[in-house]
Amino acid sequence: MKYNLSNEQTRKFILIKQGLMGHYKYVGKKGALDYIKEVGCIQYDPIDVCGKNAELVLQSRVKGFKKEMLYDLLYKDRKLMDYYDKVMSILSIDDWKYFKRVRDRYDETEENHPHLAEMKEEIKKKIEEKGYVCSKDFANDQKVEWNWNKTSIAKAAIELMYFHGELIVHHKKNTIKYYALARDYIPKEDYEADDPFQTDLEFYKYRVLRRISAIGLLWNRPTEAYLFIHGLRAKERTEVYQSLLKEDKIVEIEIEGINELFYALNSDEQILLDIISGKTFEGRTELIAPLDGFIWDRKLTETIFDFRYKWEIYNKEEDRVYGYYVLPIISNTEFIGRIEVINQKKEKTLLVKNIWFEDHIKLTKTLKNNILNCLDRFMTFNDCHTIDIQTNLLK
Structure with missing residues (x-):
């Protein structure tokens, strides 16, 4: 099956799939677990300026999310685990058995x-x-x-x-x-399970399906979205997509004005049908984590959303265009800019240090209110009591 979408329809598809458009379909601790199972994994990073990356991913999608919910799911409820998927990640403990090939790669390391x-x-x-x-x-x-x-x-x-x-x-x-x-801690039947994949191709298909789900759609070209799928070169990647198409596990998507084929999960077909039928979804304004799964492929984000983002944390201060820890802002179906927010924990204050809007964005009263409401939610997420806005653009 092949679908033809406009750029605007494609944006809506990705955002609805991600839980970033329409009503909050993920709620509370269960919602956090459901989202991670839906996308496969979320990337872990220990740096905490206004929340760790994994927490930032969840706060933008899960209504009422609190940081301790993720900790509980990992280390008390044991529903999640830390392991390598796309670099160090957080994934469902149910996925343990599917990563046996990844674990077995370290036999050679032990021998050395x-x-x-x-x-x-x-x-x-x-x-x-x-x-x-x-x-x-x-x-x-x-x-x-x-x-x-x-x-x-x-x-x-x-x-x-x-x-x-x-x-x-x-x-x-x-x-x-x-x-x-x-x-x-791993359920015995999973801990002792044999490798569920008979061939490398079957394993690659499993991993690629997870990466498609992490973003919403993907293309068959070199990208960081395939990072740490060892052995998945261009030939193998093409074989994976051909096989998944034959098995009706993915659908092809053509986007108006873009000379590339994209692929989405067959299980997300209802979202495509809803969008094509003209079903309306309410837009939201959210702060996005710097290592959020749906912007893993920076080139794809630029191609579809016309937004170029670079995490400048490892750049020298004099080489940064924006700031040390800057979050993209999405509103309705577009990235409207980026913001530098700091959790001043001792003062219990959320410091809004700076905001940069894209050149074409006009700061209307409605948009300003949407951003301020988003920051109010972000203040609660960071357990702050007040907001200190230093940029005149939001005063």
């Missing part, structure tokens, strides 16, 4: 570091004694070559055991991770 075997046994023994460990529980005087630099043998062994699936993140305290034995 036989000196870690003794340390691994010491780690297991310590976990059995106290329930969980971090690398600081062990002497750090012995160093090994690891990834890009030298690190303690304990940290290297813990990371290897984690990647290999012997450990999971038990909990975090600030940025420190504590680990426990995976067998004690």
Whole structure:
């Protein structure tokens, strides 16, 4: 099946799929879990200026979301887990069995570091004694070559055991991770399950479907959206899309004025039909996380939304066009600009340091009120009591 959409219809499709348009279809802790299951994963990043990336993703979609909800889902309810999907991510614990091939890749790493075997046994023994460990529980005087630099043998062994699936993140305290034995927390039937995929192609199809769902639609071209699907080169990617089309798991989308084919999930076909039929959806104004899944493919975002975004956090201050931690703002069906917001935790104040609008945006009274209402929700999300707006554009 092939659909022909206008650019505006395509934007609506992506935003409705993402839960960023219309009424809030995700509510509370259950809504946060449902959203993560829907898109496959959300990217984790520890930097906290006005909320960590994963929390920022959820606050824009989940009505009544509070930061402790995500922590509870990860470390109390055990409905979610930390693991590599598209880099370090948060995903459903139900997905454990589907990542066996990813975990098995670290067999070779272990073979190349036989000196870690003794340390691994010491780690297991310590976990059995106290329930969980971090690398600081062990002497750090012995160093090994690891990834890009030298690190303690304990940290290297813990990371290897984690990647290999012997450990999971038990909990975090600030940025420190504590680990426990995976067998004690992953359901037995999943922990002991065989690889559900018979071939690499089947595995690639599973991973690509997740990435399509994370954004809403994708194209068959090199992009960061396919990051960490090891072995998925151009040939394999084309084979994946051809196979998924034959199996009716995806549909083709042509966008007016864009000379590329895009692909969406067959399971999202009703959204396409609603949009084509002219069904109306109320627009919303939301702040978007810098590593939000639906802008993983920066070129796709620029092509469809006419919005170029770069996270400038790693740029030197003098090289930044905007700021250190700047969030895109979406309103109705377009990105209207970006904003720099800081949670001043001691003062319980949300500092709105600056805002930059796209050149074509006219700040009407309605749009200004929508932004202020969005910031009011963002203040509550950050557990602040007041807002300090320093930019004259919003006063």
